[in-house]
Amino acid sequence: MKSAVLFFLTAIACILPFLLPGNFYLGIATQILVYGLFAVSVNILAGYGGMVSLGHAGFLGVAAYTYAVTSGTYGFSPWTAVGAALVIGTATAAVFGLIALRTSGLSFLMITLALGQIVWGVAFRYTDLTNGDNGISLGRGTVISSDPLTLYYVCLAVLACVMILLAAFIRSPLGAAVKGVRDQPRRMSTLGYNTWTIRYIAYIVSGFVATVSGILYVQIFQFISPHALSLTVSSEAVLMVIAGGIGTLFGPLFGAGVVVLLKNVASAYTDRWPTLLGCIFLFIIIAMPEGLLPGTRRILAGLASALRKGAPRTASLQQNPRAR
Amino acid sequence: MSALELHNLSKSFGGLHVISDVSFKVMEGERRLILGPNGAGKTTLFNLIAGDLAPSRGTISLAGEDVSELPTSRRAARGIGRTFQILTLFGGETVLRNVVLASLGRTSKRWRPLGSLDADQEFRASAMEILRTVMLDHIAEKCVSETSYGERRRLEIAMALAQQPRLLLLDEPLAGLSKEERKGVEGLLNGLPRSLTIIMIEHDMDVALAFADRIALLQNGKLLVDGSRDDVIADPRTKEAYLAE
């Protein structure tokens, strides 16, 4: 059942460009893939590691800026820029992890927020490198492709690779250890697991995936400015994760879908789309506190069992009309 | 050789002296009982030995090696296994998977980022064997949140056994169990290999006294009496400490 749904959704994703009316909607679909990947990175840490970060846009930003500076400002080839962005983005995560993992819980939230704001501040103030508030625009030839259709499939392929690897990681011994440290850190250290190192690995893996999403981000927008790494972006990703289903593999993708669609489509009809977004989040929190994906699954399962139980009951009702 | 040696071990929380200058030796293969009224510092002593708490003063040696500075996970690798007085299990996982996670902890396979853990037949088989020892194999696939309290107490022991420890610390393994369940756990403890060194905290005197070779009596964090079972039972201070409670 689960794999059938998964196959169906993958098939839809593959033919989606030919179902959409134009490049505007194709662009939105691509954005969903990129923000979805970013939300997945937040979910690795928050959902599987139990550590909610409010500074992940910093990694997206470091990667996007590294790419833009290497490829745009210094004229290296796009693939060199991809390599540079991967290395520097992941290295940033490795350094930030050393600082952030000195804390946990609310302090972790605060310190990741502070680290994210530092990156934002550098992007904003270090104008020689980043062009400050104006950001950096990338011209033709400095990105891997400017063709919307190619970009869509590149993003889809990258997302698919990450999801396949992540699914394998979650089932692996190390993945089990990450979840174990989330649930029972004391027991885990008693069992011989080095809980700090395991959290650190989760942090770096999460930062790496955020880095990849940053590289895709700069491909599709061909532009990067400090707004892309603001606190709003970090917290929206956390909202995507919570709305979609924290600690589920695909939930964050659904959360990203809701947010990106509302932002782009609803904003065409109303200026009040943030209010609408707020209302939708409220609805999700109240109706499906576990998130859209697990919530839908629960409701569907409930319906299915109600139908199964319902069938014989209607039969007996017909036999005895007064039985109610 | 001594399996464990505590030397002038002390722990205070702020101004509260919970463990004061405790020294004793546990020989290899010994069954040691730790007695003492509630709040005497027994669990704190286990936390010091396992590494969950750092001592304020004093040293802990495991088989001759000073482990006082080692983190919990490194002490586990040197053979310390423990159960918790307050159940510390993975409530959302199956009974089997709890034990698999426990046996994974002592191998380097725990660092593998790929390959399914559930499909690992080796772990599965050894975990099933341990579950048979604690008589939980019939509910191996049950989620821990759906098991009874008595089953969880046995799983708590199974987790520690899966670590293949040289020194096993049992913190009130019979707490809250019915008479029948106690019998089961008692049989299980008696069936453990004699080479295993065991330190047990337990209030159930029937089981505990039959089990122990030697007894240490703690009161207010101080080691009041330490000696062979019969000596400690005969000691008037033992009666006093327990009557005072």
Ligand SMILES: Nc1ncnc2c1ncn2[C@@H]1O[C@H](COP(=O)(O)OP(=O)(O)O)[C@@H](O)[C@H]1O
């Ligand atoms: N982390 C802690 N912080 C402060 N006091 C503690 C802490 N852990 C234990 N204590 C205190 O130490 C004393 C001994 O506790 P404990 O070792 O759990 O006793 P026992 O297991 O013998 O019943 C108690 O008074 C308890 O309140």
Ligand SMILES: [Mg+2]
């Ligand atoms: Mg206790």
